[in-house]
Amino acid sequence: SATPSSATSDGCxxxxxxxxxxxxLIFTPGSxxxxxxxxxxxxxxxxxxxxxxxxxxxxxxxxTDASHVQAAxxxxxxxxxxxxxxxxxxxxxxxxxxxVLPETFAVVDLANLRSITVxxxxxxxxxxxxxxxxxxxxxxxxxxxxxxxxxxxxxxxVGGHFSGGGIGSMMRKHGLSVxxxxxxxxxxxxxxxxxxxxxxxxxxxxxxGGGGESFGIIVSWKVRLVRVPPKVTVFHISRTLExxxxxxxxxxxxxxxxxxxxxxxEVLVQGAPQGQQQQVAVFFQFxxxxxxxxxxPTIVSRLPELNATKADCNEMTWLESTAFMNFGDTxxxxxxxxxxxxxxxxxxxxxxxxxxxxxxxxxxxTKWLAMNGSGIMILEPHGGFVGSVPTGETPxxxxxxxxxxxxxxxxxxxxxxxxxxxxxxxxFYEFMGQxxxxxxxxxxxxxxxxxxxxxxVVNDVSTFESGKVWGVKYIGSNFQRxxxxxxxxxxxxxxxxxxxxxxxxxx
Ligand code: FDA
Numbered sequence: 001s002a003t004p005s006s007a008t009s010d011g012c013x014x015x016x017x018x019x020x021x022x023x024x025l026i027f028t029p030g031s032x033x034x035x036x037x038x039x040x041x042x043x044x045x046x047x048x049x050x051x052x053x054x055x056x057x058x059x060x061x062x063x064t065d066a067s068h069v070q071a072a073x074x075x076x077x078x079x080x081x082x083x084x085x086x087x088x089x090x091x092x093x094x095x096x097x098x099x100v101l102p103e104t105f106a107v108v109d110l111a112n113l114r115s116i117t118v119x120x121x122x123x124x125x126x127x128x129x130x131x132x133x134x135x136x137x138x139x140x141x142x143x144x145x146x147x148x149x150x151x152x153x154x155x156x157x158v159g160g161h162f163s164g165g166g167i168g169s170m171m172r173k174h175g176l177s178v179x180x181x182x183x184x185x186x187x188x189x190x191x192x193x194x195x196x197x198x199x200x201x202x203x204x205x206x207x208x209g210g211g212g213e214s215f216g217i218i219v220s221w222k223v224r225l226v227r228v229p230p231k232v233t234v235f236h237i238s239r240t241l242e243x244x245x246x247x248x249x250x251x252x253x254x255x256x257x258x259x260x261x262x263x264x265x266e267v268l269v270q271g272a273p274q275g276q277q278q279q280v281a282v283f284f285q286f287x288x289x290x291x292x293x294x295x296x297p298t299i300v301s302r303l304p305e306l307n308a309t310k311a312d313c314n315e316m317t318w319l320e321s322t323a324f325m326n327f328g329d330t331x332x333x334x335x336x337x338x339x340x341x342x343x344x345x346x347x348x349x350x351x352x353x354x355x356x357x358x359x360x361x362x363x364x365x366t367k368w369l370a371m372n373g374s375g376i377m378i379l380e381p382h383g384g385f386v387g388s389v390p391t392g393e394t395p396x397x398x399x400x401x402x403x404x405x406x407x408x409x410x411x412x413x414x415x416x417x418x419x420x421x422x423x424x425x426x427x428f429y430e431f432m433g434q435x436x437x438x439x440x441x442x443x444x445x446x447x448x449x450x451x452x453x454x455x456x457v458v459n460d461v462s463t464f465e466s467g468k469v470w471g472v473k474y475i476g477s478n479f480q481r482x483x484x485x486x487x488x489x490x491x492x493x494x495x496x497x498x499x500x501x502x503x504x505x506x507x
Contacts, residue, residue, distance in 0.1 A: 081105065
């Protein structure tokens with residue numbers, strides 16, 4: 001297992017890397033020739049962690065081949081240096097490139113391991129972990145008439161996004177990303193490169209929603225592509241309090257999860273912080289896999305409070321819809337843009353299994369979303385395919401009976417006092433506790449939140465009991481099985497972070 005490192009072992013680690021990996025792929029802070037800071041910051045998507053106080057890696061390896069990942073793992077094991085894998089860098093708590101406590105670690109950055117090979121006849125594709133979901137959408141749609149279900153934000157890295165589940169606007173029809181993964185290649189804690197048959201079904205199960213960081217470094221995924229019609233429809237509707245937003249939201253909770261699987265009715269509730277001009281507004285963003293005429297009558301009859309009309313419909317191709325929902329226009333070349341602007345945020349998540357009363361929604365909109373520091377709520381309806389998959393099929397346990405999940409987003413700008421927004425999200429989350437799932441209070445592993453628990457390490461191994469605190473919230477009844485898989489494939493806990501699955505050893 002990794003041992004506490006010293007300057008000597010760090011030096012031996014770097015030496016080992018340089019003997020096994022092309023030197024232009026190795027970045028260390030000390031070297032005047034290498035652009036360490038530029039590479040480190042290239043995919044820090046939460047600007048909070050650009051701060052000087054962030055615990056940084058001693059080295060970054062920008063792997064372009066699976067053999068580089070294997071070499072990094074072997075050098076790390078031999079010299080007692082842990083690795084953190086980074087694909088797209090979207091981790092809300094920055095765990096792919098920072099450590100909460102002072103610790104010596106290196107980053108294996110997969111952003112340049114990003115090829116996508118589409119087998120249109122087979123309706124499958126191999127995609128490397130460093131590709132973004134935008135690149136995946138673009139490549140698949142340009143090489144076939146097919147599509148893939150994954151997240152809305154197009155810069156998400158396939159590696160982190162898939163290994164945590166992959167919620168997206170086609171999940172009611174086609175499931176999460178992981179419901180469509182049919183093979184994968186992982187570098188395990190011994191540095192071996194294993195495909196599905198070599199890793200075995202337990203490990204293959206674990207990496208499809210249990211979080212990748214606990215089990216190894218996944219370099220590639222084989223996915224089943226899905227069929228989409230030539231035209232899809234995006235609805236963009238906004239409603240203020242005066243326009244009946246509370247009424248619509250209250251009804252929406254029961255309608256959205258029970259609509260036909262072809263429609264996903266996402267909601268974004270935008271706060272109106274005190275002292276600002278904007279009003280509280282509720283945005284309804286629907287994706288229907290078909291034409292406006294085919295679905296509008298159903299929306300009007302099931303959710304009459306919304307007053308949706310043909311003027312709210314925007315018909316386009318599926319690929320255009322992925323750009324439209326993210327950027328507001330149909331220019332699909334934007335899907336290939338990996339850059340993002342500064343973004344300071346703290347997010348939390350919940351799941352709702354019983355609708356929230358109208359009086360509570362009124363309080364949410366008029367009180368909580370009108371406070372200083374208030375941010376937004378994003379509601380993702382479940383039901384349909386995503387709700388029909390048995391709980392044990394993948395680690396993602398929020399299936400049967402879930403109406404929708406909630407994401408709370410608190411954000412601020414450079415130079416602002418972050419505590420105003422963070423206090424808002426903390427107290428709002430506390431208030432919401434009475435209206436969402438309890439025992440456990442469920443949360444989504446891809447919306448990482450270190451407040452719900454962090455591992456304690458005893459004798460150099462994360463303890464099962466400390467992991468269980470946050471683990472059952474993210475993974476529910478699948479947590480124990482994940483810990484058993486971890487116990488089998490990485491019993492000494494080499495691959496770990498503050499919220500990695502602890503090993504449960506079988507006697
Ligand atoms: P990053 O590289 O930061 O990795 C995240 C975690 O996975 C880290 O612990 C890392 O070590 C580990 N990891 C990364 N690559 C790995 C690999 N190859 N092998 C093993 N472990 C690996 N989610 C969602 O489901 N639906 C959505 O629509 C959105 N939307 C969204 C928008 C924005 C702006 C953000 C910032 C985030 C989201 N997310 C999301 C959450 C997102 O799915 C989550 O942050 C993913 O982990 C991001 O994956 P990255 O590879 O980009 O992250």
